[in-house]
Amino acid sequence: MSDHHAKAPPEAATDSRPRRRLFVTETLVERAEIIPPREVSHRLLSVLRLPPGEVVALFNGRDGEWAAVLELAGKRDVRLAVSHRLKRQPVEPELQLCFAPIKQPRIDWLVEKATELGATRLTPVITRRTQMQKLRPERLEAIAIEAAEQCERLSVPRIEPAVALERLLAAWPDDRPLLFCDERGEAPLLALVAPPAPLAMLVGPEGGFAPEETAALRARAGVLPVSLGPRILRAETAALAALSMWLGAGR
Amino acid sequence: MSDHHAKAPPEAATDSRPRRRLFVTETLVERAEIIPPREVSHRLLSVLRLPPGEVVALFNGRDGEWAAVLELAGKRDVRLAVSHRLKRQPVEPELQLCFAPIKQPRIDWLVEKATELGATRLTPVITRRTQMQKLRPERLEAIAIEAAEQCERLSVPRIEPAVALERLLAAWPDDRPLLFCDERGEAPLLALVAPPAPLAMLVGPEGGFAPEETAALRARAGVLPVSLGPRILRAETAALAALSMWLGAGR
Numbered sequence: 001m002s003d004h005h006a007k008a009p010p011e012a013a014t015d016s017r018p019r020r021r022l023f024v025t026e027t028l029v030e031r032a033e034i035i036p037p038r039e040v041s042h043r044l045l046s047v048l049r050l051p052p053g054e055v056v057a058l059f060n061g062r063d064g065e066w067a068a069v070l071e072l073a074g075k076r077d078v079r080l081a082v083s084h085r086l087k088r089q090p091v092e093p094e095l096q097l098c099f100a101p102i103k104q105p106r107i108d109w110l111v112e113k114a115t116e117l118g119a120t121r122l123t124p125v126i127t128r129r130t131q132m133q134k135l136r137p138e139r140l141e142a143i144a145i146e147a148a149e150q151c152e153r154l155s156v157p158r159i160e161p162a163v164a165l166e167r168l169l170a171a172w173p174d175d176r177p178l179l180f181c182d183e184r185g186e187a188p189l190l191a192l193v194a195p196p197a198p199l200a201m202l203v204g205p206e207g208g209f210a211p212e213e214t215a216a217l218r219a220r221a222g223v224l225p226v227s228l229g230p231r232i233l234r235a236e237t238a239a240l241a242a243l244s245m246w247l248g249a250g251r
Numbered sequence: 252m253s254d255h256h257a258k259a260p261p262e263a264a265t266d267s268r269p270r271r272r273l274f275v276t277e278t279l280v281e282r283a284e285i286i287p288p289r290e291v292s293h294r295l296l297s298v299l300r301l302p303p304g305e306v307v308a309l310f311n312g313r314d315g316e317w318a319a320v321l322e323l324a325g326k327r328d329v330r331l332a333v334s335h336r337l338k339r340q341p342v343e344p345e346l347q348l349c350f351a352p353i354k355q356p357r358i359d360w361l362v363e364k365a366t367e368l369g370a371t372r373l374t375p376v377i378t379r380r381t382q383m384q385k386l387r388p389e390r391l392e393a394i395a396i397e398a399a400e401q402c403e404r405l406s407v408p409r410i411e412p413a414v415a416l417e418r419l420l421a422a423w424p425d426d427r428p429l430l431f432c433d434e435r436g437e438a439p440l441l442a443l444v445a446p447p448a449p450l451a452m453l454v455g456p457e458g459g460f461a462p463e464e465t466a467a468l469r470a471r472a473g474v475l476p477v478s479l480g481p482r483i484l485r486a487e488t489a490a491l492a493a494l495s496m497w498l499g500a501g502r
C-alpha cells in the first residue's frame with residue numbers, strides 16, 4: 001500500500017494545506033483505507049471534481065486531522081488512503097447550546113453558525129411558546145458536518161434529541177452553570193463566564209419564554225440570567241451573539 | 252384633532268407596549284399626522300390586520316419612539332395620529348461595519364443581524380477576491396428597517412455606497428481605529444476595543460483578503476489586526492462575531 005502514499009504530491013502532503021477537508025466516522029491511523037459512502041464519492045468526484053492523487057484532509061472528531069490520497073475504487077467510488085497526521089486533536093471545552101427550535105431556514109443558520117463558533121452540543125429545548133417544528137436531526141447533523149469541514153474545525157457538534165424545558169431543568173446538575181439568555185437579564189454575559197470552563201447556554205423561542213418558565217429558570221440553582229444587550233434579539237441572533245461573546249471572552 | 256387621540260385605548264397608549272413598531276421618515280411631534288406610503292398601509296391593514304384605533308410605535312432615528320393611533324384615511328390608506336412620546340432617542344456609539352459583499356441570502360442575513368447587533372453604518376468594500384454582486388441598496392435598507400422594527404431599536408443603520416478597499420484606506424483618518432478582522436490576527440478583539448468609543452470593523456470576502464491587501468492593511472496607521480478565534484469563519488459569521496464581541500465587551 002505504500003505506493004499509494006508515494007502518489008501523494010509531496011508539497012501537498014507536507015507544506016500546503018489540502019484544499020478539501022472531509023469528516024469521516026472511521027478511525028484515522030497511518031495506512032488506513034477508507035471507502036466513503038456513495039454520496040460522498042459523488043461529491044468528491046462529480047461536484048468538487050477532485051482528481052485521483054489529490055490530497056484531502058480527514059477528521060473524525062477523535063484522531064486529529066490526517067492527510068489522505070484520493071484514489072479511484074471503481075467507476076463511482078473513491079478510496080481514501082490515509083498517509084500522515086497534519087494536526088493533533090485539540091481539547092475542546094464543552095460548550096452546550098440549548099435552544100428552542102425555530103423554523104427553517106433560521107434553524108439551519110443557527111446550526112451552521114453555532115458550529116463555526118465552537119458549540120460542542122446542540123440541544124433543542126421545547127418551551128411553551130416553541131412553534132414545534134418536525135426536527136430532522138440527520139439534516140441538522142449534515143449542516144453541522146459541512147460547517148465543520150469549512151471552518152477547519154476538527155470536531156462536529158452533537159445534535160441531541162429535543163427535550164422539554166421542565167425535563168431539562170429537572171435533570172440539571174446544581175453545580176453546572178446554565179447561562180439563561182434573558183431579555184430582562186441584569187448581568188452582562190462576560191461578567192459570568194470564565195472560559196474555558198464547560199459552559200451551557202439557553203436561548204428562548206421567538207416570543208420569548210413564558211412568565212412561568214422565566215420564574216422557574218430564575219428559581220433554579222445553577223441558572224444565571226444574563227443580558228445580551230439593549231435590543232430584542234431574534235432567537236438565532238441571541239444564540240450566535242452569546243456564543244461569540246463567550247468566544248471573545250475566552251481569548 | 253384631539254378626538255383622534257381620545258380614541259387611543261388608554262392602556263395601550265400608556266402602560267402596555269404597542270405590539271407593532273414602524274419606521275417612518277417624517278418628523279415625530281405631538282399631534283403630527285402621518286400618511287404612510289400605500290405599501291405600508293397595505294401591510295398594516297391587510298397583512299398585520301391592525302384595526303382602527305390600534306396604537307403603534309413610530310420611530311425615525313431622530314425623535315425617539317412615539318405612540319400613534321391608526322386611523323382609516325379612505326379605503327386603502329391609513330393615517331397615523333401621533334400622540335405622545337414613549338422613549339427618548341438614545342445616543343448610539345458609531346459602529347461601522349465594513350464588509351466585502353457576499354451572495355444572497357448571506358448578505359441579507361448579515362444586514363439583518365448587524366442591525367440587531369447595533370451597527371450604525373454598513374459599508375460594502377470591494378476587495379480583490381470579492382465576487383462582486385449587483386448590490387441593491389434599497390433592498391438592503393428595507394431589510395435593515397424591518398430588523399430595526401423587530402428588535403426595538405430606534406434607528407436604522409445607514410447602507411453606504413460600495414467603495415474599493417484602496418479608496419477606503421486612502422481616505423481613512425489616521426486617528427480612527429479600524430479593527431481588521433484577520434484570520435492571522437494576533438490580538439483578541441476584546442483586548443483592543445474600548446466601547447463605547449466610535450469603532451469601525453473590516454471583514455473580508457469568502458476566500459479572505461489577497462496577500463497584498465493584508466500587507467497594505469497591516470502597514471496602514473489606525474488599522475488594528477484582530478483575531479476572532481481559532482476557526483476560519485465565513486464572511487458573515489466573522490462580521491456578526493466581531494459585532495457581538497464588541498457588544499459583549501461594551502456592557
